[in-house]
Amino acid sequence: MCGIVGVVSNAPVNQLIYDALLLLQHRGQDAAGIVTQQERKFFMHKAKGMVRDVFRTRNMRALPGNCGLGQARYPTAGNAYSEEEAQPFYVNAPFGIVLVHNGNLTNAHALKAELFSTDHRHTNTESDSEVLLNVLAHELERSTRGVPLNASEVFAAVRAVHKRVRGSYAVVALIAGYGLLAFRDPYGIRPLVMGRSGDTVMVASESVTLEGTGHEFERNVQPGEAVFIDLQGQVHAEQCAESPRLNPCIFEYVYLARPDSVMDGISVYQARLNLGEALAKRLVSTLPPSGVDVVIPIPESSRPSAMQLAQLLGIPYREGFVKNRYVGRTFIMPGQGVRKKSVRQKLNAIASEFKDRNVLLVDDSIVRGTTSREIVQMARDAGARKVYLASAAPPVRYPNVYGIDMPTKDELVAHGRTVEEIRAIIGCDALIYQDVDGMKKAIGSLNPAIHGFDASCFDGVYVTGDISEGDIARLNERRVGGSEDDADSSRLALPNAEAA
Numbered sequence: 087m088c089g090i091v092g093v094v095s096n097a098p099v100n101q102l103i104y105d106a107l108l109l110l111q112h113r114g115q116d117a118a119g120i121v122t123q124q125e126r127k128f129f130m131h132k133a134k135g136m137v138r139d140v141f142r143t144r145n146m147r148a149l150p151g152n153c154g155l156g157q158a159r160y161p162t163a164g165n166a167y168s169e170e171e172a173q174p175f176y177v178n179a180p181f182g183i184v185l186v187h188n189g190n191l192t193n194a195h196a197l198k199a200e201l202f203s204t205d206h207r208h209t210n211t212e213s214d215s216e217v218l219l220n221v222l223a224h225e226l227e228r229s230t231r232g233v234p235l236n237a238s239e240v241f242a243a244v245r246a247v248h249k250r251v252r253g254s255y256a257v258v259a260l261i262a263g264y265g266l267l268a269f270r271d272p273y274g275i276r277p278l279v280m281g282r283s284g285d286t287v288m289v290a291s292e293s294v295t296l297e298g299t300g301h302e303f304e305r306n307v308q309p310g311e312a313v314f315i316d317l318q319g320q321v322h323a324e325q326c327a328e329s330p331r332l333n334p335c336i337f338e339y340v341y342l343a344r345p346d347s348v349m350d351g352i353s354v355y356q357a358r359l360n361l362g363e364a365l366a367k368r369l370v371s372t373l374p375p376s377g378v379d380v381v382i383p384i385p386e387s388s389r390p391s392a393m394q395l396a397q398l399l400g401i402p403y404r405e406g407f408v409k410n411r412y413v414g415r416t417f418i419m420p421g422q423g424v425r426k427k428s429v430r431q432k433l434n435a436i437a438s439e440f441k442d443r444n445v446l447l448v449d450d451s452i453v454r455g456t457t458s459r460e461i462v463q464m465a466r467d468a469g470a471r472k473v474y475l476a477s478a479a480p481p482v483r484y485p486n487v488y489g490i491d492m493p494t495k496d497e498l499v500a501h502g503r504t505v506e507e508i509r510a511i512i513g514c515d516a517l518i519y520q521d522v523d524g525m526k527k528a529i530g531s532l533n534p535a536i537h538g539f540d541a542s543c544f545d546g547v548y549v550t551g552d553i554s555e556g557d558i559a560r561l562n563e564r565r566v567g568g569s570e571d572d573a574d575s576s577r578l579a580l581p582n583a584e585a586a
């Protein structure tokens with residue numbers, strides 16, 4: 087996942103895009119970038135680091151114009167440490183296009199070869215987003231051959247993109263001198279919303295971005311739909327996919343999105359409360375509530391689920407871990423070394439909440455097990471008698487190919503293991519997981535219009551069709567630099583400050 091935003095206004099947009107990116111920071115901490123447009127000229131600044139570190143006053147001053155876009159990146163393809171793969175990406179023909187992308191293409195490898203041999207286009211990075219931009223550019227060139235660019239030519243190009251591209255993609259692109267284009271893949275795997283404030287139209291990954299910048303939420307961009315906002319602020323929209331179907335990523339509700347966002351008609355906060363409720367029901371049959379003295383959440387994302395669970399079971403809810411707010415989200419950091427170190431930097435136990443108690447720790451999900459292992463040990467060190475662990479999501483057993491950085495099954499603590507084996511690795515006294523159906527029901531009941539979810543990392547079913555072992559291996563090859571053994575020591579010392 088990444089956070090993306092695009093704006094068309096009748097006033098300068100640089101500060102607005104910056105503010106929007108701050109509200110999307112939780113979706114990507116590795117790089118950030120903004121492009122604005124004035125008189126057909128693009129102005130771009132992008133670099134590695136958190137939003138507040140990437141943009142200095144002098145960079146902001148150099149971003150004039152009344153329309154633009156931005157991205158906060160969490161890499162899933164290419165090199166996590168390369169500035170060149172930070173977004174937005176730019177091509178000069180046709181027209182001049184810049185693009186930001188949230189998601190992951192599963193056929194980027196084949197498309198890259200095809201772009202070179204058939205379309206005679208060169209891509210210079212391992213990023214799938216650069217591939218996507220070049221496919222869009224090629225199709226826009228075809229649809230406007232001999233005719234002026236209007237919304238219908240833009241939509242024809244998006245229709246062609248949907249036919250060539252596989253995987254997940256929520257996209258915002260700016261066509262120099264014409265307007266802003268936003269579209270979502272035919273399954274709507276990654277989120278995209280739009281809203282308005284006066285003459286300003288904004289599209290963004292999450293509704294919190296609209297709210298936090300004073301825009302009123304209008305609607306979700308539909309799966310397969312393209313929205314073109316011309317420079318006068320006129321909105322054109324068309325369904326560009328042959329058989330669109332809403333299958334949003336369920337992990338957005340479990341962990342990725344902010345709880346104050348509403349996505350595809352579902353409040354993320356309510357989804358997490360419901361997960362806590364479903365987990366409570368499971369717990370009753372496995373762990374007698376009388377044996378638990380206290381429920382403690384593992385901050386940040388598990389809080390609503392833990393709170394709801396504690397209330398339903400009638401067990402006191404206490405904050406046993408304090409989060410250092412200056413350390414970012416650990417799961418979306420590249421490299422296992424930096425993640426592990428960051429858990430200890432990020433969370434510290436309040437010993438009095440653990441001493442001589444049987445504690446039930448609740449997390450939203452257990453992926454590599456990095457957090458749980460450290461946290462269980464910290465609870466024991468703080469004097470807990472028994473340490474139980476419950477996960478509001480089911481075991482993460484399969485790689486994700488749609489924009490969450492868990493591309494190999496070997497890194498997943500639950501892959502190929504029984505719950506008892508996982509428990510032994512994590513080192514807790516009991517481990518209770520949500521089940522897959524329980525999770526789908528808990529979230530799906532909040533919007534019956536949803537046809538189903540992409541829950542592939544839990545159930546191994548890939549909504550875009552067959553994903554072979556070979557595809558997964560190729561996707562992993564494209565992820566240069568984000569792998570387990572590459573966390574260099576400078577990153578360990580300063581996980582968030584290296585770009586400062």
Ligand SMILES: O=P(O)(O)OC[C@H]1O[C@H](OP(=O)(O)OP(=O)(O)O)[C@H](O)[C@@H]1O
Nearest residue numbers: 386387415416417452453454455456457
């Ligand atoms: O099993 P793991 O590989 O450790 O991954 C799972 C953990 O990572 C996330 O926390 P994170 O620190 O990223 O963010 P949060 O503060 O939003 O909970 C998630 O909430 C789990 O706690």
Ligand SMILES: NC(=O)CC[C@H](N)C(=O)O
Nearest residue numbers: 087088161162163188189
């Ligand atoms: N997490 C994402 O959405 C990643 C976008 C894109 N695949 C990249 O690696 O930059």
Ligand SMILES: [Mg+2]
Nearest residue numbers: 384385386387
């Ligand atoms: Mg967490």
